[in-house]
Amino acid sequence: MVVVVDKNLPQTKVEKIIDELNKFGFDVHKSTGEKYIILGALGVQPGFDIRKVKMIEGVVDVFRITEPYKLASKRFKPDKTLVKIKDLTIGGEEIIVIAGPCAVENENQIMKLAEIVKKSGAKILRGGAFKPRTSPYSFQGLGEEGLKLLRKAGDEFGLSVITEIIEPSHFELIEKYTDIFQVGSRNMYNYPLLKLLGSSKKPVMLKRGMAATIDEWLMSAEYVLAGGNPNVILCERGIRTFETTLRNTFDLSAILSVKDKTHLPVCADPSHAIGYRDKIIPMARAAVAAGTDALMVEVHHDPDNALSDGPQALLPEQFEQMMKQIKAIAEIIGRKI
Known part of the structure; x- marks a missing residue:
């Protein structure tokens, strides 16, 4: 009500x-x-x-609110939610670009990539320290050492940082280092984790589950909001369909649909949605044109030797090209990057 x-x-x-x-x-x-x-x-x-x-x-x-989600509903809060991270605002006129490697591998790598993405106009540095991988034999991340390196790189180049949390026991550790918690697709239904993040004052980026409907996605956001944390960013990262040509199916229409239902800002992640670097830039352009409030892409200077998701990481020169193109699109639709 x-x-x-x-x-x-x-x-x-x-x-x-x-x-x-x-x-x-x-x-x-x-x-x-x-x-x-x-x-x-x-x-x-x-x-x-x-x-x-x-x-x-x-x-x-x-x-009465007829939707199953209440706090996330536009009927509860007609005005847009503006999520503030230091001097940045997600959900306003500016489209915030988040970039960096899938995983923090070593100090040289993350420092080099922080410098590259900063130079091209990114405002937030991404990098995983704890990696939920499909295979138990794949690189699982550097843990706290990775968090320290990510924080060091962000501070060195004036970038806020975002990293993934995969289980409640990591909460206090990650909160010490990150500016934004990222909840991955696999954890969209991890309700104990979502409840815990509701107690934090730091923003939470909630990725859509691989087969989640938009209402299910918003119900997961409701857990964080109900816990007292109003700073939730929704992230469309592709869904699993019958089509297997690409890694996932990038649901661009979700950017529009979810904005009809909620006041929360939306981020698009074409890297995970597509899975192949040669197709990332066109989908990034489309996401900006569709009205995303933030854009998250993976970048690596040596993707062939990356420890995680190298094929979907843009090369530095590709990232620079993408930034020029999406800036032009943003200007046409009355926004900026």
């Missing part, structure tokens, strides 16, 4: 409304928009008479 309150209502009266909702058995989440204060009253009460709330002084309107 959504309770709309006049933004100019004194704080004491807003608190009184919240107290009344609590007495009715609802948990309340508050969101302040341009014109109104929106109170999300959470709790399953199918027979509740909403007229009881409409009669409270200061309440402008009350309506």
